Amino acid sequence: MQFLISMHINPAVLDALTDEEKEAIGTGHAALLSAVKESGELITTQALVDPSQAAVVKVRNGQPVVTDGPFLEAKEFLGGFYLVDCENKERAIELAAMVPDAAIEGLGVEVRQVMFADGPLEA
């Protein structure tokens, strides 16, 4: 079963972290990454730039209209994700709990099963 473990960040919360907390996030991700690589559960992981760098694209009357992002007026934004292939949802939740963001108030980690996939597998 494939699951997307997505990390919902809040830029204001990230800014307010102490250096130690930021370092703990880095080492936490490194530990998770090596664990899921070794177990063969990792398919891919991607981190996204700060939402302030986002562009919103709309096509109106056939013409693209590009404005500054982000699209949603929300405090939380998609910061990145892990795509894993694991035994079941319980295991995916276990992995999500290893994402360091899950331990920080104001950041969220979400788990959802993949329903359709396409494209080259060597992603």
Add this chain to the structure above:
Amino acid sequence: MTTPVGDLLRTLTPQVLGTLLRRYGRFDGCEDAVQEAVLAAAAQWPAAGVPDNPRGWLVTVASRRLIDQVRSDHARRQREATIAAEPAPDDVPDADDTLVLLFLCCHPTLTPASQTALTLRAVGGLTTAEIARAFLVPEATMAARISRAKQRIRTAGSSFRLPADAELAERLRVVLHVLYLIFNEGYTASSGSDLDRADLAYEAIRLTRLVHAQLPDDDEVTGLLALMLLTHARRAARTTAAGDLVPLAEQDRSRWDRELVEEGTELVKAALAGPALGPYQLQAAIAATHADAATAAQTDWRQVAALYLILSRIAPNPMVTLNRAIAVAEVDGPAAGLALLSMLEDDDRMAGHHRLLSVRAHLLERSGDRAGAYDHYRRAARATASLAEQRYLESRASRLRRYAAPGAG
């Protein structure tokens, strides 16, 4: 790899690996060497022709690869002398090696996902790339999983022999479960290209045939093979040309594979005549009852319900209760089925499960509660991870849209 050479290699792979393991031990080293020999054969034989003694060829090439591997391993110089001094391999018939190998690959310290992958590679003779494609993960992911599984087996220090009697029965249960998982992965094509998944179901049947050939008196092995054949027989009728799901009741039964049905039915009869009654035999008996009916309407639901009742006693699980509810509803009406479903309400494994929601939707529709049925079809569609099932459930719901409660869906 469904060419004659491919089939031959798949049959020979476990035999060659078994021979090497008996001689040298070291599961991971032997397995790598055999894979390389099989790849070399797959590249050479179609053009150069199959050698007179294909198995001997593979054993020789794999042994050489293993020796090369050991030779390049500086820390093990001592072993090099030992292995290189071995006489050239001759063709020794080891009839039960495949079974020993299956037991090794289904080692209890491995997760079902790893057991499945290792079985397909070591016993099935599939390459890592083929297995990765069938499970829709990148090859690197599958390679990591397989190499970790091999490491675990080595750490566990397993020797290459069949477990003792008491453990044998338990391990056989795991082996059958892994074969069942491989078959299901191939049968329920949730996504990806259909062809790869059909290969997987075919492979599970082939491996189960191997086990059955070696343990013909085990009724559960016979039952599992029968279950696979009877289920696989429906393949052509299960989906429309567009890939949409066709439920059992609506399948064109003339498209069921009669040969597979007959073979499966014979096996069920043989299994049920034996002393032991197990879950695979019962599921196969249920499948045979369906196969016995020329149309869905002629199904002997009383027998299906009785078989599910026995199944729920010897191997209770929520899916069995769910299926029993369908059969009971056919015999005693939808209210009786819905009453059985209410037993699953408090089960964490089932609450919100799309199968429970869709069965309830179906029974509500039959009982005349169309608004309730609409709501449950919609909820079931949202809860499934299968696109084919989602399309089917949405289409059921859309037929009932005009009955929807105000504000629903």
